Every structure is written in structure tokens, then in C-alpha cells.
Amino acid sequence: MPYDYLPRLLRPSESKIVLLVLDGLGGLPIEAGGPTELEAAATPNMDQLASEGTLGQTIPIRAGITPGSGPAHLALFGYDPLVYEVGRGALSAAGVGLEVKPGDVAARGNFCTLDAEGLITDRRAGRISSEAAAPLVEKLREIEIPGVEIEVEPVKEYRFTVVMRGEGLNANLKDTDPQKTGVPPLPVQTDEPASERAADLFNQWVAEARQILADPPGNPASGVTLRGFATDPALQPYQEAYGLKAACVAVYPMYRGVSKLVGMDVIQFDGEYPQDEFAAVKKAWKDYDFFFIHIKKTDSMGEDGDFEGKAKIIESVDAALPQLLDLKPDVLIITGDHSTPARMKSHSWHPVPLLLWAPATHLSDSQMQFGERACAQGGLGTFPALDTMSLALAHAGRLNKYGA
């Protein structure tokens, strides 16, 4: 659970908090002495907020630790990812609306291509489209294993999620993707007797999947690998931890999933641009205390090594920002879940810029621009991402004094 001293300090309030997360926001200069993606982007609105509010930088997990998306978001939400290890399977299942209860086992699956000898020739089945994958998932749903109930949902392209329910299951199972081609998928294995039944059942399921997918011959999705076996992490819901009725506005299933795991409602909306997400927030504004808004493409551009593209996404968020400000949030935090410097084409461990704007209570520092260097000198200092929600609650007037 998040900080256990918070629930008893909670105070009812009508205030509204917005946590706007630009995935992988933190960056690096392409050349020494140059600006980062965020510094290079023209962000007049964020700069205005930066000059009025307070900046800081967060450590996502611990110093030097590069987080995956799940742990990074859990940390921002106030759940220490070193304590709560939520498997990719549970995140993924939540993201596609599959229920995972304690004792159920969820896994993320990938279609892969197997040759005649059963060796992997493509770990992502030629990156088949969501349309091509849908009927294959239908086929997988036909598999029946005595004693357990199984659900399968498509995720995106070659990805799917599978959940197994029944007696005596445990999720301490190893990934079956060998991470290379020319070898067969690994069997589902475990080091723990209590998980052996689940391993056997998943191996049966994989064998049946392979039979089903063998027809028609030449189908690129002729096999499956499974990863991130996990059960329900039983995270304390936002309402209990923070007294917040919370909503998630996100395009990608993973982020909806992690939001659901902490008890947020997922807002359905059309479109995929910042203005679409902000419009969805506006529509639901009266019904919630807290909005988590997730922008994915900053991270995707970073992963692609596209410095300019990442800066342009940041600019598109900035351009749409007045829509959000018109709602007059009491607290607006703009930050990332981790850094994804285009120069590195990957997530990284660097501190993440954070902007806190709460006109009733922020102490404006002397920083005038939203960027990594300004944030490193900001009034909030360098702090764990885990503290973000505490700061949000305090600035929203939602915490009583501790002690007399």
C-alpha cells in the first residue's frame, strides 16, 4: 500500500488534482551542450506554469534503476515497485478488461513463427496486425483444459493476454520466450512445487495452441510464447489510500491496466491525441477528484531515437494544455514516469522533470522554463517519485496536520 500514514490524515475536499504523465519525458541532449527534447520543444504554456509554480525532479524507483512502464507508474501512483512487483500478465489483463482475482494466473502472450522443427524463426510472428490476430485469438478461446477456466483477449498486433482460473494455481512461473530465434520456445517452468500444477496446465494449453495454430500451414502465427505470469497484486485502491475518486484517461491498454489495479475508473473516449484526452477529462470533470492522463508517444518517439519527433509530441501536449487549464484544476502536476532519451533509444534511470502548479499553495521558485536543467534547480529539489501523490494531496488541501 502507499504510505500508511496518509489514510488517517485525509480530509474531505472538493479540490481537483490532475496528474499529466508524458511517458518517458526525461531526455538527453543529442550533442554535448545541446538541449534535451523537453528543452528544445517550444512549450509556452508549460513555461508559463513553470514560472508560476514549482519545479523538481524525481527518482523513479531508486538511484540508477531504469524502470519498466508498470513499475514506473506504480511509483508515481505511490506504490513502491520494489515492494509490489506486479507481473506484466496482471497489468496486461487489467488493461484489456480481464478480471484477475487472487489465485488466478495471468500471462502476456506473443504469437511467434515456428519452423517445421518447432524452432522460432520470428519472435513476433512478422508483427501481424491486430486484424490478423483477432481470429487467431478466437481459435485459442476454443481450447479447453479440464479443471480450469481460461480466458484469452487480444492486446495489440501479435500480443494477447491469457488468464487461467481454478484450484491450486500459483504464478511463480518462468517466461517461455527464449529471447532469440533458432531455438524452440521454452516450456513453462517453475522452481516451486506450489506452482507445478499451473506449469503443467499452461504447458497443456501451449501444446493445444500449437496444434490449432498449425492450420493453415504457412500461418506466420504458428506458435505462442508466454511471459509475465502473475496473479492479483491486491493493491490498496486509490479511494482508500488517498480518499480520491480517480479516473484514468489513456490510449494504451497497459496504462489503463495499471490504473485499474489501483482502483481508478477508466474513461472511454474516441481519438488518440492530447486534445482528445483532454476533452475526455472535461467530460468527466464533475465525476472525479483525480485524473491521471497518460501520453504515450513521447516514449515511443524516444524509443525510436526520434529526438525531433519526441519534441513535437511535447509541443502538441503544450498546445492543447489550455483546454486542461480551462477546467481550473487545483493541482496540476506535469511529469514523466521515467526518462526515454532519444539518444539512448531506451528507457533510462535519469531523474524525471516534474512541474507542480497549485496556485493556492505553491511556492514559485526562480525557474522560468520547464526542462531538465531547470527542474534540477527547482524548489522541490530531487525526490522519490513515490512522494508525488503526497505532494498532490497536500497542495490540494486534502491532508490534515500530523500530531498536535
Added chain:
Amino acid sequence: MPYDYLPRLLRPSESKIVLLVLDGLGGLPIEAGGPTELEAAATPNMDQLASEGTLGQTIPIRAGITPGSGPAHLALFGYDPLVYEVGRGALSAAGVGLEVKPGDVAARGNFCTLDAEGLITDRRAGRISSEAAAPLVEKLREIEIPGVEIEVEPVKEYRFTVVMRGEGLNANLKDTDPQKTGVPPLPVQTDEPASERAADLFNQWVAEARQILADPPGNPASGVTLRGFATDPALQPYQEAYGLKAACVAVYPMYRGVSKLVGMDVIQFDGEYPQDEFAAVKKAWKDYDFFFIHIKKTDSMGEDGDFEGKAKIIESVDAALPQLLDLKPDVLIITGDHSTPARMKSHSWHPVPLLLWAPATHLSDSQMQFGERACAQGGLGTFPALDTMSLALAHAGRLNKYGA
């Protein structure tokens, strides 16, 4: 106890440490872009120290947590208030010189006004003066309850402290102040069987108090409420934790109380102004290694919303500072226990400015003025108030190397 790695590193020294605490020092600008109280105050002496020494800002308890005075001071003294929850009763008793041993139960009391039906019409009995309260406390001392010993001491105005001693007492009792008028005081209640005896005895005491106070009719202090039931928190004394013979110079009982709980001697002196407190330090200078000096009125002015008044108190401390500097302390730390921005008229969670001046070992940063914005950029960075004593000991040459 404070950090458990400190005692075995302690090194004898003749050095002197002064911790000067301006209660509620941290502030906010009244208008966006303006200075805080500390920044607005003319503080030539503190600015000189700031330019020679090192600045930083502390987090009193945890991010976003607004501390009460007791927990905030415990943190500054190095005792984590989330671990050591010291009840107001124990603080208050220590402050007025009432001994509270393990098993004793102390509570803070308020006189209140009851109408003919026993409903509260004034929770503070018209804020009766200390002079008016003194004979009422005398009356309360007459109450005898078989099996226990009871002591009562006046605190200030309508406030008093009561301590009960005897077999089988426990302090897990609830406050009896209903926090509103038009209702009777609550009975002393507990959820725990082990505290039922204490609840019964305190209820007897309250009933007798009410009988005694009913005469003369029309006496505004016709009832009592009790709060902050607590026993001895058994805090490791300063001498053991830090090897320091420590003294407290404070005007208000609460702060003397928390100092006594950590083993400080309380220095008696006349007057209530900074120069009186500094004169008291001078008088006791040879007898102690460490002086905690508490200035209350910065907090009071902040609570009153008096920005100018708070700045003036800071200026009065600055003006008297040469008295303290003449003593040539080896380490002088000037800070607050928490923020009390006049704009908020209350304690707050904002980081607290800290000035460390230790000419033998400080690394002066590039800050030239003592203020929130300068401290946010200071050489000590942003750190937990809990670390303050460790820094003081180090700069005083009182800590050996850890490991070879």
C-alpha cells in the same frame, strides 16, 4: 531512538552547537512573484552567515505532511515522529515539570463553559486568563480518587495538564472535546480493555471536577475536556544518542516539554524576547555542549496571518544575533520546525529553510541571503529534518570515521 549508527561514532569534543529554531519559519509570498516573510525581512546578520555558510531546505516529516509542533521538533532533534508518536499529554506534562513515568497517564485539559443542561457553550471558557485559572487548578488538586495519585498543573490561560499514577493504567484513551458547542463533553472512552480502568478513573475525575467547578454559579470554567492522553514515550536521551549535554532555552511550555523528553535541561530565565533568550544561553554557555533555542512568535504571527508581524519577529531575532555570535559557537544552525505561511494562517508541509554556519568546516555555497528560494538552491540540498543533528555533530567535530 535517533540514527543507531551515531552513538558508536561519537568522539569527545569541547565544541559547542547552537540550534536556533524560529517556529514556523518557512513562508509563502502574499502575492505571486513577491517575497516570503523571511525574504522580506531585513536580516543583515543572517545574510552574512548565509553568505559565509551553507544553505539547504528540510522536509519536516515526509513529503506533503504538515506537522504539529511536537512531531516537528522531535524530527529536528532526530527522533522520527512516525516511529515515536508522543502524545500531547506527555509533552505538556514535561513542559510544566510534571513527571510522567512508564505506566503513568498524562492528558492536556481545557476548561470549558457548560450550560445548565451540561452542553458546551464555549470550548475555551471565554479564554480565561492564567490568573483566573490558577485558583481553579488549585480546586482540581483537591479531587481524590482511591487507588491513584493525581497531579494537576496550569499551562497557560484555559489550559492545564493532569497526570494520573497507579497500577494498571494505559493511555489508549480518546479525546473528550467534541470540537463543537451545543453538545456535552464526550466521556473518556477506549477501544482497548487494557485502558478501561484508566477510562473509568478519568471519568470519575471529570465528574468530580464538574461538581467542584459548578460553584460559584456563573463561573465560565464550569467544565473540562481532556485530550492527548499519553504515557512516557521513553525516548533515548541526547547524552546517549549524541554524547551532548544539552540545554533548552524556550519561553513556551510545550517546547520545554519536548526538550525534557529527550533529556535536555531546561534553562530558567526572565523575559520573552530573543535578547532575553540569548542572554540565558550566554549565562549557561560553559555548562553545556548543545543549546536548543526556541522562538515562538514567528509561528504565532504566521497563524494570525500577519505577514509583516512575522517578518518583524524575524528581524528582531536577526538584530539580537550578534549576542549569540559573540559566544563563538562552533556550529550554528538557524532553521524552523515547519512552515507557517501567513498567507495560509496555519502550519504547512512546505520545505523549511535551513542555514548551517560552522566556520571550521562549512563549504560556503553561492547563496548570499537567507530565504526560501536561496535555501532551495543551497549547498545542502533538500533533506529530511531528521538529518539535522547528524550534520551538526559532524560539523562540530564530534563524529569519528565510519569504517577503515
